[in-house]
Amino acid sequence: xxxxxxxxxxxxxxxxxxxxxxxxxxxxxxxxxxxxxxxxxxxxxxxxxxxxxxxxxxxxxxxxxxxxxxxxxxxxxxxxxxxxxxxxxxxxxxxxxxxxxxxxxxxxxxxxxxxxxxxxxxxxxxxxxxxxxxxxxxxxxxxxxxxxxxxxxxxxxxxxxxxxxxxxxxxxxxxxxxxxxxxxxxxxxxxxxxxxxxxxxxxxxxxxxxxxxxxxxxxxxxxxxxxxxxxxxxxxxxxxxxxxxxxxxxxxxxxxxxxxxxxxxxxxxxxxxxxxxxxxxxxxxxxxxxxxxxxxxxxxxxxxxxxxxxxxxxxxxxxxxxxxxxxxxxxxxxxxxxxxxxxxxxxxxxxxxxxxxxxxxxxxxxxxxxxxxxxxxxxxxxxxxxxxxxxxxxxxxxxxxxxxxxxxxxxxxxxxxxxxxxxxxxxxxxxxxxxxxxxxxxxxxxxxxxxxxxxxxx
Amino acid sequence: xxxxxxxxxxxxxxxxxxxxxxxxxxxxxxxxxxxxxxxxxxxxxxxxxxxxxxxxxxxxxxxxxxxxxxxxxxxxxxxxxxxxxxxxxxxxxxxxxxxxxxxxxxxxxxxxxxxxxxxxxxxxxxxxxxxxxxxxxxxxxxxxxxxxxxxxxxxxxxxxxxxxxxxxxxxxxxxxxxxxxxxxxxxxxxxxxxxxxxxxxxxxxxxxxxxxxxxxxxxxxxxxxxxxxxxxxxxxxxxxxxxxxxxxxxxxxxxxxxxxxxxxxxxxxxxxxxxxxxxxxxxxxxxxxxxxxxxxxxxxxxxxxxxxxxxxxxxxxxxxxxxxxxxxxxxxxxxxxxxxxxxxxxxxxxxxxxxxxxxxxxxxxxxxxxxxxxxxxxxxxxxxxxxxxxxxxxxxxxxxxxxxxxxxxxxxxxxxxxxxxxxxxxxxxxxxxxxxxxxxxxxxxxxxxxxxxxxxxx
Numbered sequence: 001x002x003x004x005x006x007x008x009x010x011x012x013x014x015x016x017x018x019x020x021x022x023x024x025x026x027x028x029x030x031x032x033x034x035x036x037x038x039x040x041x042x043x044x045x046x047x048x049x050x051x052x053x054x055x056x057x058x059x060x061x062x063x064x065x066x067x068x069x070x071x072x073x074x075x076x077x078x079x080x081x082x083x084x085x086x087x088x089x090x091x092x093x094x095x096x097x098x099x100x101x102x103x104x105x106x107x108x109x110x111x112x113x114x115x116x117x118x119x120x121x122x123x124x125x126x127x128x129x130x131x132x133x134x135x136x137x138x139x140x141x142x143x144x145x146x147x148x149x150x151x152x153x154x155x156x157x158x159x160x161x162x163x164x165x166x167x168x169x170x171x172x173x174x175x176x177x178x179x180x181x182x183x184x185x186x187x188x189x190x191x192x193x194x195x196x197x198x199x200x201x202x203x204x205x206x207x208x209x210x211x212x213x214x215x216x217x218x219x220x221x222x223x224x225x226x227x228x229x230x231x232x233x234x235x236x237x238x239x240x241x242x243x244x245x246x247x248x249x250x251x252x253x254x255x256x257x258x259x260x261x262x263x264x265x266x267x268x269x270x271x272x273x274x275x276x277x278x279x280x281x282x283x284x285x286x287x288x289x290x291x292x293x294x295x296x297x298x299x300x301x302x303x304x305x306x307x308x309x310x311x312x313x314x315x316x317x318x319x320x321x322x323x324x325x326x327x328x329x330x331x332x333x334x335x336x337x338x339x340x341x342x343x344x345x346x347x348x349x350x351x352x353x354x355x356x357x358x359x360x361x362x363x364x365x366x367x368x369x370x371x372x373x374x375x376x377x378x379x380x381x382x383x384x385x386x387x388x389x390x391x392x393x394x395x396x397x398x399x400x401x402x403x404x405x406x407x408x409x410x411x412x413x414x415x416x417x418x419x420x421x422x423x424x425x426x427x428x429x430x431x432x433x434x435x436x437x438x439x440x441x442x443x444x445x446x447x448x449x450x451x452x453x454x455x456x457x458x
Numbered sequence: 459x460x461x462x463x464x465x466x467x468x469x470x471x472x473x474x475x476x477x478x479x480x481x482x483x484x485x486x487x488x489x490x491x492x493x494x495x496x497x498x499x500x501x502x503x504x505x506x507x508x509x510x511x512x513x514x515x516x517x518x519x520x521x522x523x524x525x526x527x528x529x530x531x532x533x534x535x536x537x538x539x540x541x542x543x544x545x546x547x548x549x550x551x552x553x554x555x556x557x558x559x560x561x562x563x564x565x566x567x568x569x570x571x572x573x574x575x576x577x578x579x580x581x582x583x584x585x586x587x588x589x590x591x592x593x594x595x596x597x598x599x600x601x602x603x604x605x606x607x608x609x610x611x612x613x614x615x616x617x618x619x620x621x622x623x624x625x626x627x628x629x630x631x632x633x634x635x636x637x638x639x640x641x642x643x644x645x646x647x648x649x650x651x652x653x654x655x656x657x658x659x660x661x662x663x664x665x666x667x668x669x670x671x672x673x674x675x676x677x678x679x680x681x682x683x684x685x686x687x688x689x690x691x692x693x694x695x696x697x698x699x700x701x702x703x704x705x706x707x708x709x710x711x712x713x714x715x716x717x718x719x720x721x722x723x724x725x726x727x728x729x730x731x732x733x734x735x736x737x738x739x740x741x742x743x744x745x746x747x748x749x750x751x752x753x754x755x756x757x758x759x760x761x762x763x764x765x766x767x768x769x770x771x772x773x774x775x776x777x778x779x780x781x782x783x784x785x786x787x788x789x790x791x792x793x794x795x796x797x798x799x800x801x802x803x804x805x806x807x808x809x810x811x812x813x814x815x816x817x818x819x820x821x822x823x824x825x826x827x828x829x830x831x832x833x834x835x836x837x838x839x840x841x842x843x844x845x846x847x848x849x850x851x852x853x854x855x856x857x858x859x860x861x862x863x864x865x866x867x868x869x870x871x872x873x874x875x876x877x878x879x880x881x882x883x884x885x886x887x888x889x890x891x892x893x894x895x896x897x898x899x900x901x902x903x904x905x906x907x908x909x910x911x912x913x914x915x916x
Contacts, residue, residue: 003915010911082768098584102560107587118765119823120732121794121816122846126556129565149764151808152796152819159797186804204768237916248914265723265780266757274578285769292773299724299759299773299780306607307576309882310540310662311743315750315757317878322723322757336579338610339617346644350609352892358579361610361890365577368885371905375881382909388580399916420775423833424767427826432819434810447829451840453468456706457461458695458857 004234004395007248008382011374012255018262018321020379025254028410029244032254035409039402040239049416051201052401055209056231056394060224063211066174066196067218073137073172075112077127078216079153080141083204084176085117086282087213087397093278094393095222110220111137116157119149124156133164139174141212143198145182148428154184176211203416205286206401209394223390230394238402249399252381253406259324259379260298260411267298268316271328272305272366275388279328280304283400290404290415297413298324306365313369317376325373329366329384333359462692462853465706466840469832470713476720476779478837483712486868487702490712493867497860498697507874509659510859513667514689514852518682521669524632524654525676531595531630533570535585536674537611538599541662542634543575544740545671551736552851553680568678569595574615577607582614591622597632599670601656603640606886612642634669661874663744664859667852681848688852696860707857710839711864717782717837718756718869725756726774729786730763730824733846737786738762741858748862748873755871756782764823771827775834783831787824787842791817 014020043053070076078088092113097103101112116127138157142150161169170193177184179197188195196211207213209231214224241247244254256267267287269280284300291297303312305327316323336358342350353361366382373380385392408415430440472478501511528534536546550571555561559570574585596615600608619627628651635642637655646653654669665671667689672682699705702712714725725745727738742758749755761770763785774781794816800808811819824840831838843850866873888898 006913006915008909008911008913010913011905011909081765085765086769098581099559099588101557102588118732118762119816119819121792121820123556123732124794124816125792130557130560146807147768148811148819149768152811152816155797155800155805155808155811156794159800183804183807187802190802190804234916241916245912246914248916251912251914265778274576274581288770288773288777292770292775292777294776295778297773297777299777301757301759304576307539307543309879310605310607311544312746312750313882314876314878315746315755317750317881318752319746319750319755319757320723320753334579334583336582336614339613342613342617344645344648346641346648347613349604349641350613352887352890353606353610353613356890358577358582358610361577361606361886362579364889365882365886367906368882368889368902370909371885371902372882374905374909375901376878380909382906418772420772420834421767423775424771424823424826424830427829428819428823429810431822431826432810432814443833444826444829447469447832448825448840450832451466451469451828451838453466454703454709455464455466455468456704456709457464458692458699458706458853 003386004230004237004392005248005383005385005399007252009251009255011370011380011382012324014377014379016377018264020255020258020262024258025244025251028254028257031410032244032250032406033242035406036250039405039409046201048201049203049414051199052206052209053235055202056228056235056398058228060214060228063196063214063224064218066194066215067224069194070137070139070174070216070219071110073111074132074135075114076137076139076216076219077114077116077157078139078141079116079150079157081117081147081149082285083207084141084143084147084150084212085115086278086285087208088216089115090208090278090282091213091217091222091393092220094275094388095390096220098274113216113220116153117149119152124153128160131160133161133172137172137174139176139216140184141176142184143178143204143207145177145184174215176215205289206416208282208397226390227394230391231398234395234398249403249406252403253410255381256298256324256407257410264322264324264379265298266301266323268301268303268323268325269328270303270305270308270325272362273330273333273388274304276328277304279396286400286404289418290408291411291413293413293420296411305369306362309365309369316373316378321378324379326381326383327366327370329363329382330388331384332387333362335359461844462688462695462850463706463841463843463857465710467709467713469828469838469840470782472835472837474835476722478713478716478720482716483702483709486712486715490702490708490864490868491700493864494708497863497867504659506659507661507872509657510664510667511693513660514686514693514856516686518672518686521654521672521682522676524652524673525682527652528595528597528632528674528677529568531569532590532593533572534595534597534674534677535572535574535615536597536599537574537608537615539575539605539607540743541665542599542601542605542608542670543573544736544743545666546674547573548666548736548740549671549675549680549851550678552733552846553848554678556732571674571678574611575607577610582611586618589618591619591630595630595632597634597674598642599634600640600642601636601662601665603635603642632673634673663747664874666740666855684848685852688849689856692853692856707861707864710861711868713839714756714782714865715868722780722782722837723756724759724781726759726761726781726783727786728761728763728766728783730820731788731791731846732762734786735762737854744858744862747876748866749869749871751871751878754869763827764820767823767827774831774836779836782837784839784841785824785828787821787840788846789842790845791820793817
């Protein structure tokens, strides 16, 4: 069986003030095993929140057909935020060429792709300038159908489409939302535009392998069948590994719990390679929103190798011992060779780079950083995937979803809810004048007033 | 005197387990004042590391003239990493329109602008495909003249230029480096290409207001005189504020030290607006690399409003009380109005958005998040700038440099060195076969071997 990913954890054990030892993990073994059984059981029941575990086995016919339809437009604008955007950005970043939107065909094989995510007037204005509505399709993604930023963007794009395309406007919208509930579903029914469903048991941050992530990915030429294939493969291998030290998800779950327990409250993810930078962003939502509750959870810290060697590494090396670090490397990188020789005295200090490849340098940097951190006594995991392609990215996505859910359940938090964001939403509604939220105006003014109490103007 | 920035700190004081009280800051008052005197004195002496404090007063003639020359090319590729790239990215993100490189003239007023930063073969290959060398200028930035990633990119671009442009190759290179030392300076002398100096007393992460950040900014149409003007204004106002509670840099420095002392080991920066996302990245280097040493320093956590309300806010609200959070808002945002009415029953839930502006929504979100966090007992500072333009960005840059240096000196660390990155560099050199570093091969193999000791393959 060829390798899907490899996890080296020998550098993740520490002595000193915040020790985490091999036997500490062993002592968690039974609890981890029971938690895994529970997770699998809930998955088979398709219980609320657990549905992502079944996504690798879904039927893709409708999504592929929708992707084919989307791909006929010149430009796809996906309107969504958080889990309705981060997974898409991650897939595009990993699996499409850099500068994708700038490329002319045939270097660019699918439509241009934009995300309208933030409620930002500058971005909206710039987007408006770029739209040729007759050749654009809007993909509106919100499971609840009521995400404020998404609805705001939907309102203006829908109005523009009506003004410019008249009765053809609905033909330029795809709505991805709950199968029955919410205003966007109502809108779909009333206007008869295309739609896809987000399975009820799948939450936003676990939705990249559902219609949310896959419809536009398919339209852009990403092989979504291979993506799911990779996820299925890793799922099946995980099922078979029921001895702790053979199961990397179990070992990593244990390590995360133990490092959190001894006070390492940050989980750094530092992939090496530009194409994985959005993977760290996607992970940050998955991890932060799943685990950050009941006063628990470690903070995901997004980094990028080798760039952050020149930004964050100083802190990781010599700052407080409060981080559990994962370095992600790629075994086979595209071949890009540096010059064999440069006949120039001024450059002879750099002879050691002559004839080497850029990919070699990048992986040497990943291994060197790992080693330097271990020498400094910091706990580090070195994870590598064979290459960046659909199969391995699908596997990596599923692996991290699995790990995150496992850690949440081990910490006795619900990894599938996000009660803490409701307060802010109520305040936003009240300040924006939404009916039924008047009672919160006083409260938000009280707390903002407290903040303003000491205001220093320069 | 009109406002440059406003800092509201009433929500930054906490009771409970990790209290920080108004009187705690008062008790630091004398130390802060003395530290400020020391910082100013070192600045006047142009002592090593302190030179950034004089950059707002530099003569810009040579940089502006160089910028004019750069602007005649179709494409500028800046080759640099860390402090030789982050400031440039921040300025472009803040002060140029979104999708800048995709715009056709006249919407795009200057050359296209790319950063070759990471030692990534995928990015390098894609860049190579995009280059029309006859219309491209490379700006190579490294103070030491020996940054591995930068030199690697320099080697292949230089070779390509020689192959394609022959003796005209040097006319397509601008080198920004130390005035006397290093291989790049040697190269400049030998080949006679254009160059600018990085002042000796200015370190990489404090260099955005030097030639490093300003040369390409000027070429792209950013008004660098107004940028420096904003920096000068804030510098002069800071000098005059010698009572603690009138000086926002002093209060914020005190707050940062105190929150770190009671265990809040993360400093979250969450600006609202896409155009400030790279500001948080720039800050992360400035903060992390300046303070993370001697086991001290807080970890900069980069966030972006409103997007991270859907990613990190759950954790900030209900996770551990281990963060000191700064929300950055903008008072005047460009006008982008949502539809006055959408005659559609399905959308009547969203009436509250009709006729509102996107900028209003974004600022309401900033204030709501601030209030929700304060209600949850988390320490928050709300900082606002009047608008995003050269003057205020210049002021904000200088303010954060000042604050960071002050916090470092208060913590008794040297905010201008980065000894912790040397170990990794030695390992990279040894693995890449650089002469003189053979002795480290055994060491890096030892630590990487420790990591590999427990390897789980899936």
